Amino acid sequence: MAQRIDGRQIAEDVVAQVKERATKLIADKNIQPGLAVIIVGVDPASQVYVASKSKKAKECGFKSVQHTLPADTSEADLLALIANLNADKSIHGILVQLPLPGHIDSGRVIQTIAPEKDVDGFHFVNVGKLVTGETETAFVPCTPAGSMILIERVRGKDLSGLTAVVVGRSNIVGKPMASLLLGANCTVTVAHSRTKDLPAVCRTADILVAAVGRPEMVKGDWVKPGATVIDVGINRISTPDGKTRLVGDVDFAEAEKVAGAITPVPGGVGPMTIALLMANTLVSAYLAAGLERPRF
Numbered sequence: 001m002a003q004r005i006d007g008r009q010i011a012e013d014v015v016a017q018v019k020e021r022a023t024k025l026i027a028d029k030n031i032q033p034g035l036a037v038i039i040v041g042v043d044p045a046s047q048v049y050v051a052s053k054s055k056k057a058k059e060c061g062f063k064s065v066q067h068t069l070p071a072d073t074s075e076a077d078l079l080a081l082i083a084n085l086n087a088d089k090s091i092h093g094i095l096v097q098l099p100l101p102g103h104i105d106s107g108r109v110i111q112t113i114a115p116e117k118d119v120d121g122f123h124f125v126n127v128g129k130l131v132t133g134e135t136e137t138a139f140v141p142c143t144p145a146g147s148m149i150l151i152e153r154v155r156g157k158d159l160s161g162l163t164a165v166v167v168g169r170s171n172i173v174g175k176p177m178a179s180l181l182l183g184a185n186c187t188v189t190v191a192h193s194r195t196k197d198l199p200a201v202c203r204t205a206d207i208l209v210a211a212v213g214r215p216e217m218v219k220g221d222w223v224k225p226g227a228t229v230i231d232v233g234i235n236r237i238s239t240p241d242g243k244t245r246l247v248g249d250v251d252f253a254e255a256e257k258v259a260g261a262i263t264p265v266p267g268g269v270g271p272m273t274i275a276l277l278m279a280n281t282l283v284s285a286y287l288a289a290g291l292e293r294p295r296f
C-alpha cells in the first residue's frame with residue numbers, strides 16, 4: 001500500500017514557519033504582512049475557500065482584509081479597487097478569487113494587480129519569471145508550489161532525471177506545475193484532452209500529477225508501480241444517500257494499491273494551496289522591506 005501524503009500536516013508545518021517569520025518581521029521591522037482577498041458574487045464553494053484563507057492569514061499574524069463585491073459589480077469598479085490596493089503600503093498580497101462573473105475580463109483583472117503583490121503568481125511578469133527560472137523574485141502559483149513541496153517530502157530535493165507527467169494544461173495548475181518540474185530537472189510530459197492513449201502516457205510517470213477536474217478519472221492501472229501520485233482535483237460528487245462528497249481526479253482506492261506515495265482528497269494538495277498563499281504573502285512583505293527572500 002502506498003504511503004499517504006499528509007497534506008494537512010505538511011501545510012501546518014509551512015504555516016508554522018510563516019507565522020514564526022511574520023512574528024520576527026513585526027518585532028524587528030514593525031512590518032505586518034497584509035493580504036487582501038477579493039470575491040465577486042456569492043458562490044458558496046468560493047466563499048468557503050475565501051473564509052479559510054482569511055482565517056489562516058489571521059492565524060499567521062497577518063493583517064487580513066476581505067472585499068466581498070456584489071455579482072453585478074462593474075469591471076471598472078473592480079479595477080479601481082485593485083488600483084487602491086496596489087497603492088496601499090499595508091497590503092503585500094492581493095488575491096482575486098476565480099472564476100469571476102462572465103461580464104468581467106479576468107485576464108485584464110489579473111494583469112492589473114501589481115506583479116510584486118500578485119501572490120497567486122498569475123501576472124505575466126511572474127509567469128515569465130517562472131518559465132525563465134528567475135525564481136528569486138517570482139511568485140509561483142500556490143497549488144503547483146505546494147505540490148512541489150509534497151513531492152520533495154517524498155522523493156527528496158533532487159528530482160533529476162525522473163519522468164514526470166502532468167495531466168492538465170491550465171495556466172493556474174498544469175502549466176506552472178510542468179515549469180517547476182522542468183526546473184527541477186525532471187523529464188516532463190504535459191497531457192491534456194487531446195492526448196492519445198493517456199493511460200499509457202501516465203504509466204511512464206515516476207511523478208504523476210492529475211489536474212483535470214474529472215472525478216476519479218485516473219485509474220489504478222494508469223499508475224506505474226511505486227510512482228508518486230499528486231491529486232490536485234477537487235470534485236464534489238453526489239452519493240447514493242443523497243449527500244455529497246469530495247473526490248480527486250484519481251481513483252484513490254485503486255491507485256493507492258500501486259503507487260509508492262499518494263495524496264488524498266481532501267487533506268492533500270488543497271491545504272497546501274492555502275499554506276503557500278500565506279508563504280507568498282510573507283515573501284512579498286520581506287521583499288518589500290528589502291530583506292532576503294524566505295524559502296519554504
Ligand SMILES: NC(=O)C1=CN([C@@H]2O[C@H](COP(=O)(O)OP(=O)(O)OC[C@H]3O[C@@H](n4cnc5c(N)ncnc54)[C@H](OP(=O)(O)O)[C@@H]3O)[C@@H](O)[C@H]2O)C=CC1
Nearest residue numbers: 143168169170173192193211212213232233234269270273
Ligand atoms: N487543490 C487545489 O488547491 C486546487 C484544485 N483545483 C482543481 O484541480 C482541477 C483542475 O483545475 P484547473 O486546472 O483549474 O482546470 P481547467 O478546467 O482549467 O483545466 C483542466 C485541464 O484538464 C484537461 N482535461 C479535461 N478533460 C480531460 C480528459 N478527459 N483527459 C485528459 N485531459 C483532460 C483539459 O484539457 P484541454 O486543455 O485540452 O481542455 C485542461 O487542460 C479541478 O478539479 C479543480 O477544482 C484547482 C485549483 C486549485
Ligand SMILES: Nc1nc(=O)c2c([nH]1)NC[C@@H]1CN(c3ccc(C(=O)N[C@@H](CCC(=O)O)C(=O)O)cc3)C=[N+]21
Nearest residue numbers: 049095096097098099120234266267268270271273274
Ligand atoms: N485566485 C484564485 N486563487 C486560487 O488559489 C483559487 C481560486 N482563485 N479559485 C478556486 C481555486 C480552488 N482553490 C482551493 C483552495 C483550497 C482548497 C482546500 O483547502 N481544500 C480542502 C477541502 C475543502 C473542502 O472541504 O471543501 C482539501 O482539499 O482538503 C481547495 C481548493 C483555490 N483556488
